């Protein structure tokens with residue numbers, strides 16, 4: 001059995017070979033206890049436990065760096081663990097009546113012990129899109145990015161909106177251009193904190209690039225040859241998969 005230990009909203013990998021003695025820990029479900037610990041089913045062979053102190057022998061990992069090194073199975077494991085952790089930490093009380101929450105016995109759910117309200121693990125659907133125009137693609141510099149980093153456009157799907165409507169709206173809002181021919185690519189869980197990224201390609205259909213100046217500071221067209229002049233998203237991110245797919249199609 002391997003363990004993922006959640007501590008101050010960070011994940012730590014540990015297993016018995018590393019000398020972590022889990023049977024010394026009080027199995028209280030209270031968040032107030034000195035050694036608070038909760039167990040979640042994560043994936044076969046793994047458990048997520050929540051502790052107030054990190055065992056000295058535990059291997060502390062940076063989640064982004066760990067995801068970058070991960071194979072698809074490990075990526076799913078770490079992403080799921082992080083999302084379940086965020087969900088549990090952020091649902092300590094019922095959103096309807098303020099009562100206490102307890103785990104359901106037959107499915108992954110938190111149920112209010114007073115009114116019975118159900119809270120499932122939170123997923124926030126987002127779109128992410130690469131706008132193409134022949135031999136060039138539109139990438140943008142987000143206000144949160146490190147200097148010279150460019151990526152595809154992304155945003156949360158609004159209430160009542162289809163994914164395709166969100167793609168067109170976000171592109172218009174963030175860089176001011178029109179698009180057409182929106183095509184689904186694939187999806188990825190992104191545990192910062194709980195996004196389900198739905199990736200699309202879209203064709204440029206008109207308008208000049210006008211960054212919104214708030215979220216997006218700069219938008220620019222890039223040919224395949226120009227991509228090496230900027231910092232692109234990391235290999236494990238679906239934004240990079242969109243770009244790499246386009247590059248491969250350029251021959």
Ligand SMILES: [Zn+2]
Pocket residue numbers: 094095096097098099112113114115116117
């Ligand atoms: Zn309630």
